[in-house]
Amino acid sequence: MKRPKLKKASKRVSCSQRYKIQKKVREHHRKLKKEAGKKGVGKRAKKDLGVPNIAPFKEEVLREAEQRKLKVEEEKEKRKKEKIDERAKRKKERDAPRSESENPKAKKARMDTDEKEVSKKSAIKTYTKQFLCSEINTVIDQSDVILEVLDARDPLGYRCPQLEEAVLTRPGNKKLLLVLTKIDLVPQENVEKWIQCLEKEFPVVAFKASTQLVDKTVQEKKRRFPDSLDKSRASLCFGNACLFALLESYQATSKPEGTLKVGVVGFPNVGKSSLVNTMKGIRACNAGVKRGITKTMQDVFIQKNLKLYDSPGIVASPSNPPASMALRSLQVEEGEEKALEAVRTLLKQCDKVQVMLQYNIPDYRNSLEFITLLAKKRGYLMKGGVANMEQSANTFLDDWTGAKLSYHCRVEGLSLPPYLSETVVTENKKGLNLLKLQTGNEATLQGVKYPNKASSISLISKGPTAGLLSPTNVVQKPVPKPREEVKELEVLNRESGPVEDTKDVQKTANKNKNNKVQFQSVPVGTSPNNDTYDFNTDFK
Template sequence: MPRIRKKTSKRGTTHQREKIKRKVAETRRKAKKEGKKDATWKTKHPKDPGIPNNFPYKDQILTEIAETRRIAEEAKRKQKEDKKAAKAAASTEQNEDKEGSESGFDAVGTLNASTVTPKAKKTVAETLDEDDDVPVLINRDLPNFKAVLDTADVVLEVLDARDPLPFRSECLEKLVEQGNSKNRVVMVLNKIDTVPRESISSWAKHLRADHPTFLFRSASAFLPSDAGSSASVKGKAKAPVDDGVGVEALLEHLGQLADKRSDGKPLVVAVVGLANAGKSALINTLVKQVAFPTYRIPSLSAPSQGPTTTTYAQELTLSIGQKKIRFIDTPGLSWESSSTESEERRLRDILLRSRGRIDKLKDPEPAVDYIVKHAEHEHLMLLYNLPAFVRGDTKGFLAGVARANALIKKGGLTDHATAARIVLRDWSTGRFARYSSPPTSPAGQSVEDLKNMLETLKTRKEMSTSVSLVKMTSGTVEDRMPVLEENWVGDEGEGEDEEASEQAMTDEDEESGDDEADENEADGSDEDGEGDGSDEISYAPAPGKRKRMERTSVKTWPSKKVAFASLPKESKQSRITGSKRKKQNSGGMKLSSTKKR
């Protein structure tokens, strides 16, 4: 007989309870065992296991760590003492001023003390803010790169110390040396603070075999900063402009070249190189002021920038005693286009210039593939804390970066595109610290004159304590021909500058311009119906509203002899009532037809 109702009691036997416990324990044991075999990382920050006791050099490593801590503590203590001494000196000066003021009142001295002191504090910030508004005149005698090379007595070729060879132009150097001595080309190894001392020394020996080479680092006030953050602007205003490295040696060499001129004219120096190599910052550091705008690291809120910060040739004259040096800042080098240009070369150009948000590329994985193929994979593992992957395996590298940043999509798939964007962002912002070594080191090239400067740089071991260095394979010298005769500012350049300057007009003027344009369109459509279109008179629009008028002119009606006005738009309610009436009329017709039958 079937059961009429459910059991009211949940009471079970002891055998059933023990059976459930045994099943649960077995299930948990299996899940724990499978979890140990799973390759997916459970945490982003694994614990540091420390140095194993059976490691043979454990005592030496512990000694180095203790020495590093001791040096850091001494530096911190010395910094505190210097700060206290500065405060004490400032307090004593204030006391002396108070004593002097108590002795007597000097109207002129008091006035000078109250007005000059605050102005001296604001000079750096004011020059940085006002330089953007000062217009720089265009020299029509230097319309293109060829004119600059013909005018220059010396060509400063600015190279990036992280990988100098791709920043060199073989065709440019041959073009400069035609009919002249090798002294016309001077190479400057810039950004030496981002590279270990050993790499800088080897590159200086390698490059000096071809041309005179100088080491350089721009002043802190002219280093790239974030264009969208206000904090960086404050820090840049306080940054010194006289802490550049290699300024004296470079100016001394240029002064010697200026002494060789017998006509008394200033030495003309053209500063050339790829975009974002540091040409404008180099000139600003030499003159110790903000003469030309420098590159700013783009942010999400900052507007997009062009392919180069310097858009045309700009000049500046520096006086050193009785000698004068005329610097010409040039835009970044661009190459002649070729139909046979490979994709690898285009990717190299993007990574070398590293301008703008390169992490916003439509397909970022090929660029990361270029980086992985030219970098030491052990260093990449240390930089991103990744498990071992095969050398040159881009997919394995991106999978590790995706897991390290918890970029897992549905189904357990790793997000390679977002991981590639993270790597490109680190590359452009400087977090991806890299260096390279020259292919060969020529013998007999001495760098004894650079010994004092090299001692100020950090060694590879010292830099590895703060950043993870990645060794890259050095590139090759650029063999493409640079664009020489294309004008930087064409005939349309003045119109574009005028439009850019007049775009600062008020919104009321723009809105009134829009209303007038709309009224003109309406009047034009009515007049078309009255007469022939051949009698129309076109007026030139205002310079500030040229683009807007061009857009509206596309929507004008074609010229006809007869024009019909468009039907007025019906409201939604009228359309609904009209459809109901049609249905009623059709229904009435059906009824009448049935009655007739």
């Protein structure tokens, strides 16, 4: 207990408490000593009395004992040395570098790399442009109805004349329907005008897919708990019932006993797989923001008498404008074009003020500064606070090709293309319940929530995008010139203007490399104020 006016408490205790502690300590020591005695730990070793003096042959006995002792010590030293040598040998084997044939880890790694190379080669061999074209042709041949999926933000730009002509010219009286997806990213007036404009050629279905679909097992778990279902805007789908009713009515009239086969085609990341998943109600096909996920044809049974074919994206022709290639081709994903170049092409088509308001960034001078500001705005920074340009450019492209950014194109008066005529249009609409389609589109347009026209970026459509459906028409990319040759051409072009023949350029470059620097003489007295020095007077 600490008494007042003292820095430390006193250590004094009562006598009874002190005696009690001492008693406990003695009992504890006694107990430890007793246990040690049972184990034989505390016993002293018996002293060797040696050989008594009266024993006969005492000297011989001592000599034998000494030799036995030395022999035991020698054996002990020998065993010790053997252990040291064995330990050193194991250490040497462990530290020595193994060859690839002896090292199992290296052998396994080599096998893994070989398998990866084989898989890469097979993937490259399988997913070429020729293969994608053949898959699209297979979908067209096997389908009775073709759904050409168009992005509502630029329906005219996502139309492929080669595809439409191929569908109408194939035997079997195939029907072609246009499906406007992502209508929730376009102002309502623009969607209505596009539907009225496109209905003059083909039947049009307004559609908004659901982006929150999951696989079948998760869907069954959610059914047990109705309160946990996602009721957000992204999970709602519109136009699904209208498309179902249209296909069911056509199937009842054309194939009452058979199965109606419907092919879904379009350019990459236009919403083909999302449409199939929405019709099925679960995530049957792989879909995402990245373009070109679907590489092969996939069939999905929606009902007993209705079957959908999901197809890869149409291969865009290199003859299209750069803006169309940036949005509807896979040049960036295949490494044929950099993401920064695609961003620069898209920014040229937009109004700067609308882009600044959409991304909430200050004024920028060029595309490089825009990408830098966007990276700092989104937090795409690397070590040292440096902006991650590649990630920022890919994010910008994902916003434009995915279902996120709102932009629209002005509706213009369309004339019938050469492969279409009034008879072909009326023949294509036969057997389809257009009245039911019109009422379904009106219900869809009333239920969707549209963005404000002021917050949507306006663009000028570049017209239909040419596609490649025949594998023979696929143009291979020309082999680029070596980097050193390009540098020499640039230097010589800056010095002496445009160069017509590369052979002459190489000859002049070789001369400049091999020969020494020569000073050219300038005639003195050409002008009254000419103070140039003639080097040939002193250096001959």
